Amino acid sequence: MKIVGQAWQFIRHDLILSGAALVCALLLIGLTQTYLGYMQAEQQVLRSHLQSLTLQADAQETAWNNAVQYGVLYQRLSRQGIINAEHRLDWIEYLTELNREVPQLKIAFRLEPQRPLSAVVENVQLYGSKMQLNFELKNEEVFSDVLAGLQHLPGWPAPEQCVLTRTEEARIKVACDIEWLSIGPLAPSEGEVSQ
Amino acid sequence: MSHIHRTLLLSNTHLIALHIEQGQLVEEDCFGLDEMGKEAFLIYLEQRKEFVFSLLVDVVEEDFQLESIPHLGKTDRRALLMRRLEQNYRTTPYRRFIVQKEGKKGEQDQVLLSALSPAAPIDAVVNALLEKKVVLQGIYSVALLAGEMMHRSGLGLAHYLLISFSSDGGMRQTYLSAEGLKFSRVSSLPEGIDLQDAVRIAEVIVLESLRARQYLSTLRMLGRDDKVQLAVVAPNGLDCQAAISQRLQASGEAGHFTISDVPLGLLAQKLRLPAGDSLLSILCSWLLLRPPANHYGQAQHLIHAIWQKWGRMLRYGAFVGLFFVLIWSGLAMQEASDVQASINQSLKKTAQIDERLRRFNLLLKQSNASDPAAMKGVHELYNQHLLTWPDIELTLQQVSQVLLEFPELSLDELRWHSGRAPVEPATQAAAEAPVEPPAEVAQLPVVLELQGRVEPFSQQYRQALNSVNRLSSRLSTLPNIKVETLQLPLNISSTARVEGQVLADAADDKRVDFVLRLSWGPKAP
Numbered sequence: 001m002k003i004v005g006q007a008w009q010f011i012r013h014d015l016i017l018s019g020a021a022l023v024c025a026l027l028l029i030g031l032t033q034t035y036l037g038y039m040q041a042e043q044q045v046l047r048s049h050l051q052s053l054t055l056q057a058d059a060q061e062t063a064w065n066n067a068v069q070y071g072v073l074y075q076r077l078s079r080q081g082i083i084n085a086e087h088r089l090d091w092i093e094y095l096t097e098l099n100r101e102v103p104q105l106k107i108a109f110r111l112e113p114q115r116p117l118s119a120v121v122e123n124v125q126l127y128g129s130k131m132q133l134n135f136e137l138k139n140e141e142v143f144s145d146v147l148a149g150l151q152h153l154p155g156w157p158a159p160e161q162c163v164l165t166r167t168e169e170a171r172i173k174v175a176c177d178i179e180w181l182s183i184g185p186l187a188p189s190e191g192e193v194s195q
Numbered sequence: 196m197s198h199i200h201r202t203l204l205l206s207n208t209h210l211i212a213l214h215i216e217q218g219q220l221v222e223e224d225c226f227g228l229d230e231m232g233k234e235a236f237l238i239y240l241e242q243r244k245e246f247v248f249s250l251l252v253d254v255v256e257e258d259f260q261l262e263s264i265p266h267l268g269k270t271d272r273r274a275l276l277m278r279r280l281e282q283n284y285r286t287t288p289y290r291r292f293i294v295q296k297e298g299k300k301g302e303q304d305q306v307l308l309s310a311l312s313p314a315a316p317i318d319a320v321v322n323a324l325l326e327k328k329v330v331l332q333g334i335y336s337v338a339l340l341a342g343e344m345m346h347r348s349g350l351g352l353a354h355y356l357l358i359s360f361s362s363d364g365g366m367r368q369t370y371l372s373a374e375g376l377k378f379s380r381v382s383s384l385p386e387g388i389d390l391q392d393a394v395r396i397a398e399v400i401v402l403e404s405l406r407a408r409q410y411l412s413t414l415r416m417l418g419r420d421d422k423v424q425l426a427v428v429a430p431n432g433l434d435c436q437a438a439i440s441q442r443l444q445a446s447g448e449a450g451h452f453t454i455s456d457v458p459l460g461l462l463a464q465k466l467r468l469p470a471g472d473s474l475l476s477i478l479c480s481w482l483l484l485r486p487p488a489n490h491y492g493q494a495q496h497l498i499h500a501i502w503q504k505w506g507r508m509l510r511y512g513a514f515v516g517l518f519f520v521l522i523w524s525g526l527a528m529q530e531a532s533d534v535q536a537s538i539n540q541s542l543k544k545t546a547q548i549d550e551r552l553r554r555f556n557l558l559l560k561q562s563n564a565s566d567p568a569a570m571k572g573v574h575e576l577y578n579q580h581l582l583t584w585p586d587i588e589l590t591l592q593q594v595s596q597v598l599l600e601f602p603e604l605s606l607d608e609l610r611w612h613s614g615r616a617p618v619e620p621a622t623q624a625a626a627e628a629p630v631e632p633p634a635e636v637a638q639l640p641v642v643l644e645l646q647g648r649v650e651p652f653s654q655q656y657r658q659a660l661n662s663v664n665r666l667s668s669r670l671s672t673l674p675n676i677k678v679e680t681l682q683l684p685l686n687i688s689s690t691a692r693v694e695g696q697v698l699a700d701a702a703d704d705k706r707v708d709f710v711l712r713l714s715w716g717p718k719a720p
Contacts, residue, residue: 009328010499011506018513025520032524039534046541053548060555063567067559070570077573082581118618119580122572126580128617140595144588158584160616164609179617181581183573
């Protein structure tokens with residue numbers, strides 16, 4: 001203790017000065033580090049915000065470009081009834097009316113339930129409804145008329161296959177599988193609860 | 196924190212406190228070596244507790260011994276020399292050794308052992324300093340210090356006998372070589388000698404020099420015919436060189452000496468010290484202004500100086516640390532400034548992107564484009580699947596046009612297949628192919644099968660075959676078509692079995708004369 005006391009006498013000024021210098025240094029380090037850390041954190045937040053904003057702007061620009069590029073076609077197809085819900089009532093009304101007007105056609109049809117097809121782009125999917133259509137003709141021109149009539153209906157009738165057979169009565173019997181194609185939102189995947 | 200320095204000069208008779216005032220060495224106080232002097236010295240110290248002292252000892256009894264020892268490692272050599280010091284100077288702690296010449300392996304080291312004795316007067320001064328907790332930075336010997344100082348002065352003296360005068364009427368002769376001090380002794384001056392009497396002083400110098408030379412020859416430090424350079428530092432600038440020469444001539448020993456006067460002014464100038472009237476005063480100035488390494492002080496004597504040194508190192512260390520922290524802080528602030536600039540840049544960019552985002556939001560809002568991604572999807576699906584779907588009417592029209600050229604051929608059945616089979620997700624999942632990207636509608640060739648008869652047939656095989664072949668060739672001219680004949684009116688291949696059959700044309704409604712398969716490649720999108 002004596003030695004410590006003696007030492008204190010000789011080094012107290014130096015100790016006080018050193019302590020003061022140390023405190024100043026620590027204070028300086030602390031303040032500088034805090035300030036730097038604060039600035040870096042702010043920079044990081046700003047960077048993330050900027051990145052997110054850039055992604056949003058890019059997405060909106062792409063959306064706008066899509067709207068400009070594809071908007072006209074979309075509107076046209078929408079008017080043609082190809083997009084979203086199909087128009088079965090229109091098809092049935094047309095065929096019923098045609099059969100009533102021309103009973104010789106002996107139109108018979110069967111519509112399968114609509115089903116989603118595998119073709120998917122972006123957030124839309126291709127759908128198909130199979131129609132089995134049977135009728136009888138006097139000549140080939142009537143066949144074209146019937147098909148043309150279908151094409152004027154809302155939707156996109158895509159003939160998958162057709163068989164035209166000459167009957168003994170010199171008439172033509174037609175049996176066609178027609179896929180009514182439409183484009184709609186993605187179908188919920190299996191197991192997904194429909195709302 | 197600066198300290199005021201004082202030099203304490205201890206001789207055989209008194210203790211003098213010296214300091215430098217306006218470039219001159221001033222005697223501040225003088226103390227006897229008795230009890231009274233001790234009391235006075237304690238009082239003196241009491242008033243100067245913050246001062247730093249150096250103790251310069253100029254006593255007759257300082258002893259020097261040159262020794263040769265085997266060349267050893269540092270630790271072993273130190274242990275050996277400490278034992279020698281203990282043996283030779285048992286009575287005094289003020290002892291030291293210095294290796295003057297280090298021999299190579301197998302050679303010998305030249306060492307100088309020295310000690311101050313008696314210890315009592317030095318102890319008295321040191322104890323008083325310790326008692327008053329005053330800093331003693333070193334205990335020095337005049338002889339050793341003079342040698343070091345002359346070496347530092349750069350006067351070109353390398354092998355000489357230094358003659359100087361002490362404060363209490365003694366004359367010191369120190370023999371020095373390039374390695375350092377070899378020998379030193381103090382002889383008393385005759386009673387009542389006038390220090391300004393050059394002839395008398397020269398007489399004493401020559402007398403003592405001859406004795407010293409004789410002694411050095413006896414110790415074999417000098418050869419009999421070696422010349423010794425006499426370096427005389429005369430007191431008060433006294434010029435006694437001529438008188439010494441005359442005296443040496445008279446003694447017949449002039450051939451053994453060369454004389455060099457060492458002017459005090461030149462010495463002080465060389466060492467950048469204030470001018471002094473004696474070698475002692477220049478030594479004191481040197482001690483005060485540029486204190487050399489301690490000679491005789493042990494750790495326990497210099498404890499306060501050691502603490503002070505540690506404190507100073509601590510302070511300097513802290514300041515150096517603070518300096519580096521300042522530099523680091525400066526760099527960190529520079530970095531922060533760069534970060535700030537980057538933030539400003541980012542803010543500017545954010546504003547630009549925000550503006551861009553708002554513009555597109557507004558455009559999309561104005562255009563009522565609810566789902567642009569869906570628009571793109573619809574566009575692609577339309578182009579890939581709907582537009583490329585084969586047109587049955589077009590196919591049938593092409594074939595009808597050709598058939599008009601063949602009135603002898605009539606069709607009974609026509610089978611058209613689009614070659615498309617829309618894939619359902621369940622079917623696709625069952626396939627091995629990965630789900631992504633989504634498979635397109637399977638595209639096979641568009642196929643049209645024509646089944647008919649040749650009328651009138653009348654078993655005119657050649658004519659019927661000819662008609663069917665012509666039809667097949669004519670159909671082949673249609674673009675992008677492939678025609679296969681599946682059945683002919685008569686199989687005329689050598690490998691087939693053929694039987695004749697007479698059939699009535701009208702009765703055979705179910706007769707099939709030919710079957711042709713037409714296929715078209717997939718429609719390009």
